[in-house]
Amino acid sequence: FTDSDTEDEKESEQTEEQRKQEREARALERQKVLEAAGLILKQDGRKPPPRPVKRNNAVMAGKKHRPPPAIPLQQQTSKTLDVDKEQPPLPASETETAIMKLDDAFDRYETFKSVASLSLTPSKSTDQSQSSEGRSYGGLFHFLGRSRTPVDGEKRVMPTISAPILNGGSSAGGGAGGEVTPTRESSPGFGSSWASLVDRSALEGMAPRERSRQEAIFEFIATEAAYVRDLQLIVEIFYSSMLDILEPKAVTVIFANVEDILLTNTTFLSSLEERQRSCRLYIDRIGDILDKHMLNMRIYREYCVNQANAAKILQSLRDQNPKLAGHLQRLRDDPATRSLDLSSYLLVPMQRITRYPLLIKQILHYTDADQDRGETERALRMSEKILRHINESIREQEGYQRLKTLSQDLWIGHGRLDLTAPTRSMGNRRLIRDGVLAKAKSGRKLHAFLCSDILVLTDEPAKALYRMPIPLAEVQVRELPGGRDDLSFMLALAYPRGGDKIALRAPSARDCHMWMADIDIASRKCRDADRKAAHRASRQG
Incomplete structure (x- = not known):
């Protein structure tokens, strides 16, 4: 617990009485430091571990180590694939024929979704080919620069983006030898993009910027629909079936507030x-919806902060409960879950909340100032703010767990140092950064933990304190005298015993700069908090 490299030599020259007085003085100083820093020692009946016995270097040098095992030989196998074999064209099914008959883009999209999700033959729709045969697209582009979503009773004026499928293949003389010409609707990409659902004659004259905007909006809605289906699967298949297997507390830890998330995103x-239905797939305004609902995504914070703990609890229960393990395996084998495990589905909400800023930014990139750009920008700012807040909360939770684990091994006398206890004047203790540093003179490696109010130095494995925690309110961080070493810095303390200095070396110049900056900022905040606390105490007195 001392910082001097020559202290052991000095102690050997002292008498037993002097050493006893020195130990009593150190114990008193430790108590004063702990009280000043607001730290708490736990007396839980456990005894501190015995000090490790230093082994003779000569004995260690003579010890022979087991040679490493030989590297096994890898057998290379090769498979020859017949990639040149021609495959016959797939015939057009009755479902594709029904889709081709639809002349409205939104109706085609609705039919495509029903076929893709339910594998059912879509109902027949009214054939409007005769009334649409002479439809003109000359007036389409006149409407692209104005808002078409009705506002305050305004009559909707929409461009025409649908028409009969006139470019379909024919089997009677349509090709050489009566071959069927492949159509766009029979291609695998049909329904996966906005352009695949819109009549080609409308696309040819449309401005590329507007077309890209429609594609970005289409992607946002399509991926949101797929995400909500995954949420429904989590709740209806996994959550509901595990209520009879696990305790309610375990179910709550694993799934958190996923039901609230499902309700929020279903409404969204x-x-x-x-809006997609009312605009018949040509959406001229979406910023108002994004701006209105993005604020509700704050509900994700609870789920995301809990996710790491949920994954650990799920794995632990799976290892201890064979019934649960078998049940989850059966659910994974169910075709409805697409051969994915529950642990994969639990990550889906976190992945979605991180994508919102990217998807909204893509829409905003192709949105002009005379469209709904202002509302879309507000939605983007809100999504980024929520994501930052979630990331900060996750870091705080991870730091708390790190301090909790670290406290298990930090003994002072017969008590353990509890780093998760609240600080004296700064609320809950937070872990700002940690990493390996070395003594600048001796090169001894230490593990440093910079908290919001103290700096804790331990041995490299972080199993024992190197010295008493250093209150940041009493620390000044400086460069080494001479300024020639850009890897080292010095910590100056006002007490105990007339002051102390510690020279530490970082692995790189960048790390050194970051350590110095973070310690300096934390020290200033500590001193400011102490001044405010003293001011409040004086006013109350």
Whole structure:
């Protein structure tokens, strides 16, 4: 617990009485430091571990180590694939024929979704080919620069982006030898993009910027629909089936507030699909919906902060409960879950909340100032703010768990140092950064933990304190005298015993700069908090 490299030599020259007085003085200083820093020692009945016995270097040098095992030989196998074999063209099914008959882009999209998700033959729709045969697209581009979503009773004026499928293949003389010409609707990409659902004659004259904007909006809504289906699967298949297997507390830890998230995103998707339906797939305004619902995504914070703990609890229960393990394996084998495990589905909400800023930014990139750019920008700022807040909360939770684990091995006398206890004047203790540093003179490696109010130095494995925790309110961080070493810095303390100095070396110049900056900022905040606390105490007195 001392910082001097020559202290052991000095102690050997002292008498027993002097050493006893020195130990009593150190114990008193430790108590004063702990009280000043607001630290707490736990007396839980456990005894501190015995000090490790230093082994003779000569004995260690004579010890022979087991040679490493030989590297096994890898057998290379090769498979010859017949990639040149021609495959016959797939015939057009009755479902594709029904889709081709639809002349409205939104109806085609709705039919495509029903076929893709339910594998059912879509109902027949009214054939409007005769009334649409002479439809003109000359007036389409006149409407692209104005808002078409009705506002305050305004009559909707929409461009025409649908028409009969006139470019389909024919089997009677349509090709050489009566071959069927492949159509766009029979291609694998049909329904996966906005352009695949819109009549080609409308696309040819459309501005590329507007077309890209429609594609970005289409991607947002399509991926939101797929995400909500995954949420429904989590709740209806996994969550509901595990209520009879696990205790309610375990179910709550694993799934957190996923039901609230499902309700929030179902409402969000309903608004998006209603706008898509009313606009018949050509959405001229979406910023108002994004701006209205993005604020509700704050509900994700609880789920995301809990996710790491949920994964650990799920794995622990799976290892201890064979019934649960078998049940989850059966669910994984179910075709409805697409051969994915519950642990994969639990990551889906975190992945979605991180994608919102990217998807909104893509829409905003192609949105002009005379469109709904202002509302879309507000939605983007809100999504980024929520994501920052979630990331900060996750870091705080991870830091708390790190301090909790570290406290198990930090003994002072017969008590353990509790680093998770609240600080004296700064609320809950937070872990700002940690990493390996070395003594600048001796090169001894230490593990440093910079908290919001103290700096803790331990041995490299972080199993024992190197010295008493250093209150940051009493620390000044400086460069080494001479300024020639850009890897080292010095910590100057006002007490105990007339002051102390510690010279530490970082692995790189960048790390050194970051350590110095973080310690300096934390020290200033500590001193400011102490001044405010003293001011409040004087006013109350």
